[in-house]
Amino acid sequence: MLGARRNPKRRATRLRDPERTRERLLQAASREIYRSGFQSASLDKILASSGVTKGALYYHFDSKEALGYAVIEEVIAPDVHGKWVRPFQNVKDPIDALIGAVQRVPVRPADVRGGCQLNNLAQEMSPLDAGFRKRLAIIFDAWRKAVASVLREGQIHGSVRRDVEPADAAGVLIAMVEGYGSLAKNAQDPKVMKAGIRNIVDWLRSLRPPGNRKRV
């Protein structure tokens, strides 16, 4: 709550901008955590990379843990929301929307090599820290619910097979996205991710009703 400062008539301040300092810290922490994991991301490196001093960090955050929590809530959660929840609000063809989202998964070498921010942190911290686990689980839940919900809508409008269980299918989709992400990350090869995306898209197409298969 320290950083949430009331600011009625704020003008462009250069120096001494606490919100900007906080944001720089979050971004630098996110980068370092992405690179080496939370436990191995040293505060000194985060500070060097952000150009912020230790005093400023501990003014804005109580601990390294608190900084990690903030990265989840203020960096990772909005990112996942923008990619896997917002795109499914008010769509005409759910399967097309899902295929679009899958095909928008980044396949640049740097992205493939680094893996998925959400999955990275979940794998590392879920068994070690309940605070991390709960915050990450909220994101996974929102993802799964958004996919299941758009599939259900598709079933109502006839563009998704009725024998598909939306919750199960959403689980399969997420498991495949994260699973292929893992394989591609280990192989350090964008081709693996591209092949995975093709397979996921094929599977998504199989969710359409038999008579309703669109042109491939």
Add this chain to the structure above:
Amino acid sequence: MLGARRNPKRRATRLRDPERTRERLLQAASREIYRSGFQSASLDKILASSGVTKGALYYHFDSKEALGYAVIEEVIAPDVHGKWVRPFQNVKDPIDALIGAVQRVPVRPADVRGGCQLNNLAQEMSPLDAGFRKRLAIIFDAWRKAVASVLREGQIHGSVRRDVEPADAAGVLIAMVEGYGSLAKNAQDPKVMKAGIRNIVDWLRSLRPPGNRKRV
């Protein structure tokens, strides 16, 4: 190569058994790495947990890295081989064999919470250390090849659909196993893994030729 000692006529020695010391180190290292990841697994904890001293450790291994490599080659690789390669040699029904392997994925709370040793290490270390990456990639490759090979055999004998691309299907299987493992690990809930196994099994059944569907 230090630990590979010629031992023509070895009798049961109690103390001073270098092979046993080495094995205790590998097991303790494997446990600690499983718990907190390689980077955060401290040598002091490994030593305390194994009852071995630092001198003994550095007699058997050149560095922490070398110890990690040995864990991959001598603990993880044989484990994966026993679960995902050996069971597919000389099988009658490939799909049954694959279903069996999937259903044998451990779902006890401790296993689900800890995740998959192979995937854990791959996620953490592949982008950071080529030595880890290569050794882990060898294991993933063997896994994929074993699955693809058994599927190809099934196609020859008519128990697997001809339109299935074995290499692709093997990738899908592994991605789903690892993906669901990740989701279950984050949820810290065996139910998630059990549901995943059911979905994977359903998908495996769909690989049978249409007329050849066994009794469910």
Add this chain to the structure above:
DNA sequence: CGCCATACATACTGGTTGGTATGTTGGGAG
């Protein structure tokens, strides 16, 4: 019996870690 390499055990080091204690500064309220 004596020797000596193997297989350890113990004590220590320089560097890094997250965290703290204390000093400083800028800008808005009065």
Add this chain to the structure above:
DNA sequence: CTCCCAACATACCAACCAGTATGTATGGCG
């Protein structure tokens, strides 16, 4: 103009880290 507190900056700390230097016991061989 002045005071005060938010927003930092700097210096420091104990704990821990991987790794090393050096000492020592054992058991097989001659």
